[in-house]
Amino acid sequence: MEDGIAALTRELSALTTPARVRERRRALLALVRQRFQTLGQLAPEERRTAGGELNALKAEVERLATERLRALEATGVQADDAFEPDLPTTPARVGRVHPTIAVLRRVNAFFGSLGFDVADGPEIETDWYNFSALNLPADHPAREMHDTIYVMEPDVLLRTHTSPVEIHAMEERTLPLRVVVPGKAYRNEDTNATNNSMFYHYEGLAVGDDIQLGHLRWTLNAFLDYMFGPQTQRRFRAKYYPQVEPGLGVDLLCRFCSGAGCSVCKVKGWIEIVGAGMVHPNVLSAAGIDWTRYSGFAFGMGLDRLVMGATGIADIRELYGPRMSYVPEV
Amino acid sequence: MKVPVSWLQRYVEVPPVDALLSRLTEIGHMVDGPLESTEKGPVVSLEIRQNRPDCLSILGIAREVAAAFGSTVRDVRTAQLPDEVRHSEPVAGEDPVYFLRIKGARLDGLPASMLGDLGRYGQRSLSPLVDLANYVMIELGQPLHVYAAEHINVASAGSRSARSGESLRLIDGRTVELSEDDLIIADRHAPLAVAGAMGGSASAVGPDQRDIIVEAGHFRSRLVRRTARRHGLATEASLRKYQAAPARAPADCAEPLPRAASRAWPRRGMRCVAKWPGA
Numbered sequence A: 001m002e003d004g005i006a007a008l009t010r011e012l013s014a015l016t017t018p019a020r021v022r023e024r025r026r027a028l029l030a031l032v033r034q035r036f037q038t039l040g041q042l043a044p045e046e047r048r049t050a051g052g053e054l055n056a057l058k059a060e061v062e063r064l065a066t067e068r069l070r071a072l073e074a075t076g077v078q079a080d081d082a083f084e085p086d087l088p089t090t091p092a093r094v095g096r097v098h099p100t101i102a103v104l105r106r107v108n109a110f111f112g113s114l115g116f117d118v119a120d121g122p123e124i125e126t127d128w129y130n131f132s133a134l135n136l137p138a139d140h141p142a143r144e145m146h147d148t149i150y151v152m153e154p155d156v157l158l159r160t161h162t163s164p165v166e167i168h169a170m171e172e173r174t175l176p177l178r179v180v181v182p183g184k185a186y187r188n189e190d191t192n193a194t195n196n197s198m199f200y201h202y203e204g205l206a207v208g209d210d211i212q213l214g215h216l217r218w219t220l221n222a223f224l225d226y227m228f229g230p231q232t233q234r235r236f237r238a239k240y241y242p243q244v245e246p247g248l249g250v251d252l253l254c255r256f257c258s259g260a261g262c263s264v265c266k267v268k269g270w271i272e273i274v275g276a277g278m279v280h281p282n283v284l285s286a287a288g289i290d291w292t293r294y295s296g297f298a299f300g301m302g303l304d305r306l307v308m309g310a311t312g313i314a315d316i317r318e319l320y321g322p323r324m325s326y327v328p329e330v
Numbered sequence B: 001m002k003v004p005v006s007w008l009q010r011y012v013e014v015p016p017v018d019a020l021l022s023r024l025t026e027i028g029h030m031v032d033g034p035l036e037s038t039e040k041g042p043v044v045s046l047e048i049r050q051n052r053p054d055c056l057s058i059l060g061i062a063r064e065v066a067a068a069f070g071s072t073v074r075d076v077r078t079a080q081l082p083d084e085v086r087h088s089e090p091v092a093g094e095d096p097v098y099f100l101r102i103k104g105a106r107l108d109g110l111p112a113s114m115l116g117d118l119g120r121y122g123q124r125s126l127s128p129l130v131d132l133a134n135y136v137m138i139e140l141g142q143p144l145h146v147y148a149a150e151h152i153n154v155a156s157a158g159s160r161s162a163r164s165g166e167s168l169r170l171i172d173g174r175t176v177e178l179s180e181d182d183l184i185i186a187d188r189h190a191p192l193a194v195a196g197a198m199g200g201s202a203s204a205v206g207p208d209q210r211d212i213i214v215e216a217g218h219f220r221s222r223l224v225r226r227t228a229r230r231h232g233l234a235t236e237a238s239l240r241k242y243q244a245a246p247a248r249a250p251a252d253c254a255e256p257l258p259r260a261a262s263r264a265w266p267r268r269g270m271r272c273v274a275k276w277p278g279a
């Protein structure tokens, strides 16, 4: 041990850069300090001897280091341009695509392949676009499903779904029309593991001549094959949404319990993935489309649920909180 | 909504529970909770969507089951109404309300079979008359409110907007400050109840109440919803009212209670007496 320190001290005179000299001096002085702290365990006589030796060692380290630094300075080695390839680096974090955006792009790619365009729209909406035009007039009991955050009551609000963009799309584009609408939506909900006041919604709409329920079913089946594999069991059932008639709920067999019922699927055996249906005539009319001539289908889903399924992140708050641990170190 | 199969069976032949649940889910009433088993048979839990408030009752579900399985709903009017029972003309206005007087109600608890159904539905027993009103509400979907007859002036009672400055002490002990946006039941003396949501404590029926007034109303759902929301009165009754459960014919409105009462207490000499405004 003593020999080790002595050797390290002697090497001071052979180091090639000021940085290395300073680094070695720092390490050696730390060792000396450590030794001083153990002196208390020795008998008084031995303590005096050992203390003297340590003081000598410390003086020697200082002397050799100062001498070497002067010498290096004299030969013109600058501290700053000392390139030291074997020093460890501090780990770097590299930005990546957020998991939600990654899944969103995958879903967009699928619907893009079927000829759906991506539509965008404002996150601050009017009551008309967010509710009334979607067959949710004031005082409709289904408005209870939407706990709305108002910017200015009663008409200006944060959109509670991305469906209003579908109304904009129907107004602005020509038929036939196929769009998907990914985006943020907001609800005045208590935040917990499955609900967040901000979440990603993903809607789709096709309007044109003779669009039927069969087209919707084929499209959703193809989507579920693409996202979850053709072997994944799914079911289509009647479900009311004010924007559509008839309306559908589409569920996947719970992969955690295979339908027996567990805490993930809240004992239902199935996990709801998509809500869908044939666009209600009132909605087509509100967007200025002649519903006696054209028909359409629409579907919507919570993108976060797909993301949580794909990433294994079980708490939605983790997705949108400041969690650097999800950014991989490289 | 929880549906005890034993209760449903009063109205319709119930198929094996697996077939029942998968069919109801297919037609839009998704199973949304675990299947409970009790000694009187299973209790199923269904999600009733906002377009079907008519299904917020045992009878409503029975109609769905009958339609889905091609059977018929039984007529369960087991007890004949006493001749004296007459329902009132509705109090005029946009929120009509009906009153019916029952004298000499005998206040033993409900029979075990009815209490059992209430318990399996998830409604705890409070007092015989309130239990009976709850039983009718859950079975038929029509919320009823029961007043102590001596604390309501039926001749002047009806629904109206509250006036600012009025307040009402509720049966849960809270006092709410009313405003002109609130729909209430009141007589010429004072507010008596928040319409469709909760009654006031002054006219509440006590354990020995024998002379009662039953109220059944058809209120505009948005008024009930707003009032219930403003005062935090999300009750079983307001849920049915603010989802606009369909209006029932006047004869169906307040009569189920005496009918259920005569089922509950068949040999008691209960007299139902009609009483209507202006009489």
Ligand SMILES: [Zn+2]
Pocket: A254, A255, A256, A257, A258, A259, A260, A261, A262, A263, A264, A265, A266, A267, A269, A270
């Ligand atoms: Zn499960």
